[in-house]
Amino acid sequence: MGQTSNHATGGSQDVCVEFSNVDKWFGTVQVLHDINLTVGKGQKVVVCGPSGSGKSTMIRCINHLEKHQKGRIVVNGIELTESKRSIERVRQDIGMVFQSFNLYPHLTVLENCTLAPRWVKGVPRKDADALALRYLERVRIPDKANFYPSQLSGGQQQRAAIARSLCMNPKIMLFDEPTSALDPELVREVLDTMAQLASDGMTMVCVTHEMGFARQVADRVIFMDAGRVVETAPPDEFFRNPRERRTRAFLSQILH
Amino acid sequence: MDFNYILDALPDLMRGLKVTLTVSGLAILLSCIVGAVGAALRTSGFKPAEYLVTGYVEFIRGTPYLVQIFFIFYGLPSLGLRLSVFWSGVAALTLWASAFQIENFRGGLAAVSHGVRDASASLGLKRWHHALLVVFPLAARAALPSSMNTIVATVKNSAYLQAIGLVELTFVAVDRIAYDFRAIEMFFSICVIYLLCVFALSGLGHALEHRLNRPFAGR
Numbered sequence: 525m526g527q528t529s530n531h532a533t534g535g536s537q538d539v540c541v542e543f544s545n546v547d548k549w550f551g552t553v554q555v556l557h558d559i560n561l562t563v564g565k566g567q568k569v570v571v572c573g574p575s576g577s578g579k580s581t582m583i584r585c586i587n588h589l590e591k592h593q594k595g596r597i598v599v600n601g602i603e604l605t606e607s608k609r610s611i612e613r614v615r616q617d618i619g620m621v622f623q624s625f626n627l628y629p630h631l632t633v634l635e636n637c638t639l640a641p642r643w644v645k646g647v648p649r650k651d652a653d654a655l656a657l658r659y660l661e662r663v664r665i666p667d668k669a670n671f672y673p674s675q676l677s678g679g680q681q682q683r684a685a686i687a688r689s690l691c692m693n694p695k696i697m698l699f700d701e702p703t704s705a706l707d708p709e710l711v712r713e714v715l716d717t718m719a720q721l722a723s724d725g726m727t728m729v730c731v732t733h734e735m736g737f738a739r740q741v742a743d744r745v746i747f748m749d750a751g752r753v754v755e756t757a758p759p760d761e762f763f764r765n766p767r768e769r770r771t772r773a774f775l776s777q778i779l780h
Numbered sequence: 781m782d783f784n785y786i787l788d789a790l791p792d793l794m795r796g797l798k799v800t801l802t803v804s805g806l807a808i809l810l811s812c813i814v815g816a817v818g819a820a821l822r823t824s825g826f827k828p829a830e831y832l833v834t835g836y837v838e839f840i841r842g843t844p845y846l847v848q849i850f851f852i853f854y855g856l857p858s859l860g861l862r863l864s865v866f867w868s869g870v871a872a873l874t875l876w877a878s879a880f881q882i883e884n885f886r887g888g889l890a891a892v893s894h895g896v897r898d899a900s901a902s903l904g905l906k907r908w909h910h911a912l913l914v915v916f917p918l919a920a921r922a923a924l925p926s927s928m929n930t931i932v933a934t935v936k937n938s939a940y941l942q943a944i945g946l947v948e949l950t951f952v953a954v955d956r957i958a959y960d961f962r963a964i965e966m967f968f969s970i971c972v973i974y975l976l977c978v979f980a981l982s983g984l985g986h987a988l989e990h991r992l993n994r995p996f997a998g999r
């Protein structure tokens with residue numbers, strides 16, 4: 525993968541994402557309380573927690589799909605502020621995959637993948653096509669390049685969405701429940717793609733309740749509840765020996 | 781019914797049809813542009829623009845079309861704006877059709893999912909690229925059926941413009957009836973001509989709809 529460029533605003537070169545005392549409100553409702561989080565280069569962090577605990581909001585703050593009101597968020601040395609420039613710079617480094625895929629329904633899979641490279645980076649069409657095909661091969665759907673999203677299974681759509689993100693050559697990938705909209709038999713293929721990405725050294729933050737995936741891939745598991753980070757631990761410890769009562773209650777529900 | 785009379789009147793009717801199609805064509809084109817821009821303003825979040833567009837739509841929908849035509853042809857000159865019969869006609873028809881196209885496009889915009897917004901933002905797409913390359917095609921497709929209705933109505937409503945003396949299809953027919961009293965022949969003829977125009981337009985609309993729906997057909 526590409527090298528981390530360091531636009532030193534403090535923070536060492538090996539820190540990709542850093543939250544310091546981040547608060548967020550939706551109107552008058554506070555949904556994130558004093559979030560502190562550091563994701564190092566190449567690390568894989570899995571975020572879990574009950575519905576409404578603020579997982580999506582937190583991960584969406586990383587690329588400023590949601591804006592925070594207090595605290596600092598620094599991504600690859602760039603602090604996220606209101607300035608358009610900082611948002612643009614940060615988004616260049618981050619790819620995101622959504623629960624509902626969010627593919628462009630009027631474009632083929634190939635066109636989905638080439639839209640941003642062509643219009644954001646000005647990559648010539650032929651090069652963008654070649655790039656897209658390479659990533660579609662990597663997620664193992666090169667034969668679907670000229671299909672429309674509606675002609676693909678959910679698993680294939682999600683893999684297309686992953687390829688679309690990768691075409692922008694991100695240094696960090698965010699996943700917000702990438703498999704929860706999928707039929708059970710399609711979950712595997714998406715998790716495999718993600719695991720492969722992880723083994724290639726990508727820095728990843730994944731909101732997911734796939735605990736098998738967390739065990740296999742994560743360096744750290746973060747448990748959120750009511751807008752706070754309640755517990756952070758390596759997966760072994762997190763599953764075997766959770767410290768907090770709320771974590772135990774949650775795990776006992778999730779692991780039947 | 782005297783078909784020879786109709787044949788005799790055909791060149792006149794064709795001249796009228798040409799005016800009908802020119803005026804309607806211009807109004808359709810312009811109203812689609814105004815509709816797209818108006819709908820964008822209407823949902824822009826910029827309150828003054830939103831109120832202005834809403835006020836305009838409500839005004840057009842809440843007043844008789846004929847009054848709007850008279851206002852433009854007889855009223856505007858006293859405000860210092862004198863338009864020819866032809867351009868008064870185009871203006872009146874455009875203003876009327878735009879109000880409906882704004883509503884049609886607004887419906888189209890509402891049908892575009894929020895998800896693609898997130899996708900474009902996360903990919904770093906500029907807002908106007910997203911608007912042009914993603915929102916516009918999706919909204920246009922969603923708005924097409926209702927928009928087609930307005931387009932057909934625009935052609936039919938061009939007939940009102942005979943009230944200010946525009947020599948379009950209906951004017952020609954009414955004019956001849958005044959001299960020759962062959963009402964059945966004339967009304968029959970122009971009905972057939974209007975119907976043919978409407979069928980042609982609907983056919984075009986369906987073809988376009990079919991084309992735009994291809995990506996959504998599924999397996």
Ligand SMILES: Nc1ncnc2c1ncn2[C@@H]1O[C@H](COP(=O)(O)OP(=O)(O)OP(=O)(O)O)[C@@H](O)[C@H]1O
Pocket residue numbers: 550555573574575576577578579580581582
């Ligand atoms: N756009 C919004 N406006 C107002 N409140 C919101 C908005 N988005 C989320 N919330 C609220 O913020 C809180 C956190 O929501 P969030 O979507 O981050 O939770 P989550 O942990 O991702 O839940 P889930 O597992 O259901 O996806 C919830 O109480 C939710 O109702």
Ligand SMILES: [Mg+2]
Pocket residue numbers: 579580581700701
């Ligand atoms: Mg969520």
